[in-house]
Amino acid sequence: MPSATAAPLHELVAGTRMLALVGLAKNTGKTETLAALLREHAAAGRPVGVTSIGRDGEQHDVIDARIEKPRVQLRAGDLVATTGALLRASGIAHERLSKTGMRTPLGEVTIARMSKPGAVEVAGPSAAADLRAVGEEMLLLGAEQVLLDGAIDRRAASSPAVADGLVMATGAILAEDIGEVARTTSDAVDLVRLPVADEPSEHVALERRLVLTAEPSEISTLLHEHPEADTLTVDGALSERFLEGLLAARTARGERELRIVAGDPTKVFLSRRGPRWYARQGISIEVRRPIELKAITVNPVAPQSHSFDSAELRDLIASDIQDVAVLDVLSSSYLALLK
C-alpha cells in the first residue's frame, strides 16, 4: 500500500501528546522506531520527553548479550525520566528537575532536562499509572510530545488510561515463516483495534474471580442462570482461560452468540487465538475505550537468525490491515521520504 506509507512517522503521530511504542516481542525494532522518531523530532527542533516502562537504550540486550541495541540519542532541551544512576552513567550534562519518589530495581526515577546532546539509558516507572504521571509532568515542563517506550511484549503503556496513541513494532523475530509473522501481527492489530461497545443496556457483570480462575462448572452455571443474556462485561483482566471455558460451556448448551465487553484492549489476554477466531465461534470481544493505532513499524531482521525482504513483509502485513501505515524506518524507501 504505497499510498498508506507515504508519510514519515512524525507526521503520522502528530497531534498525539502521549505516544506509546509497544513491540509484539523483543527485537521487533521498537527502540529503532523510537530512535527514528527522535531523529525526526530533532530535525524539526521539537523538544520531546522520553521515558520507558522497562529499560531502553542499554548497549547490550539483557536477555541475549550478543545483540547490540540502538542507543536513545537525546538533544539538548529534551526531557527524560530515568533513574539517577543511569543519568549519571550517561556522562551527559543535564539538569535534574524533579525526583518522583517512584522506585525501581535500578533506582528512583528522576526527571531531567538534557543540557548537552547524547545517549542516555532510559528506565522509567514500572507501573502504568506512574508512567502517565511522569508523562504529564514532562508535558508541563515543555515537551511537545512524550514518547512512552514499552518493554519486551508489554502492552500496559498503550492503555488509553496512559497514552493517546500507539505505534506498534513487529518483525521477523515472531516466526521463521513470513506468513506466520503477518498472521500474528494481524491478530495483535485486531486485539488493539477491538470494536468499541455501545453502552450495553442489559448485561451481566462478571465477577473478577470467575473470570480469572475460569472454573468450567462455574461458567456453565453462569450461562444457565442467565439464559437470555447476550452481553457479559469484565472490569479487569479477561483471560484466555475464561474465553476457552465459555466456548466449552456454550457448546454443551447449544450455540449462543455472546458479546464480552472489557475495559480496553490491554485488559484482554489472548495468546493462542486472535479476536477474529473467537468472532467466528460466535463470541465477539469489544471494549469500552479504544486504543488509537497510529502506525506499524516492521523489523525484517531476526537477530542471530533469519531475515525477510522488507518490502515483501510490509506488503504482506498491509494486505490484511486497513487504514494504518506499515513502515520500516531503516528501509531506503522510508529514508527517501524524509529527504
Next chain:
Amino acid sequence: MPESGARPQVDLAKVKPYADHLGDGIVQFSFTLPVPYGLAARKAAQEWAAKMGFEHPEVVHYQELTDGYTYFVMFGESNQTVDYASLSKEGFEIEYMSEEEIEDFARHQIGRPIVVVGAATGTDTHSVGIDAMLNLKGFHGHHGLEGYKAFQTHNLGSQVPNSVLVSRAIDLDADAILVSQTVTQQNLHINNLTELVEMVEAEGRRKQIILTCGGPRVSNELAKELGYDAGFSKGTYPYHVASFIVRELAARNGTGHGASVADGASAAAAADA
C-alpha cells in the same frame, strides 16, 4: 616471598582482573566451538579470543566434547578497566537485615502480618526456588518466610496459571507476589513473567502489590525490563527477599526508608548532581 606489611594499593576507579600480580589483566575463560577437534580448532579459538579484545590469548586446554565440537580453556589479557569506585556509591549493595531485625522492623513499621503469595507460574514445574524462599524449612539453615512471625505466606506450588495467581493474590489482599521462573533458552518464560505484570495492571493493582521474581537468570536489570519491583538470582536467601519486602512496604506506606537499591542510587546520584 612477598614483602610483609600493607597490601598493594588498588585504584578502585580503574580495576581489572588479575591472576599473577595486580593489574596484569589476566582472565581465564572456557567455551565450546562447534568445530572438530584439531589444530585448526585451536587456532580458531585463539582468533576468536583476539577478536574479543584479549591480548596474548593462550589455549591452555582443549578437548573433543563430541563429534564436531571442541571445548577450550584459555587465558588472555584484558586492558579494560571498570570504575568500581563510582559503582559502589550507586547503592547497588542492598543492606540486608537479619531475621530478628526483619521481625523487629515489621513489628514497628508495618504492625500487621504481611501477606505474601508465591508460585512457579505457567508451565514451570520447578517449585524448588519458591519452596526455598517460602517454606518453613527454607534452605542452607535459613528458614523461609513461613517461619517468620511477620509474614503470612501462601505457596500455590508449580504450574499455576497467571490468572489464577492474580485471583488468589487479590482475594488474599496480598502485599507481595513472589514468582519463580527458571528462564529457559528460548526465553518462553519471559513472556509468562510479563503477562503476570500486565494482568496485575489490568486488575488495577500494580501500585498496591509488590511484584518480585526469582530464578537463576534473573537480575535487577531484567526485573526492571519485565516490570517487577525486584529480581532475585542465585545466592538469594529468604532473608534477602524478606528484607526487600518489609523495606519496600514501609517505603510505600511512607513509614520507612525506601527499599534497597532505589534510595542508595538516587541519594548517590543527587549528591553527585
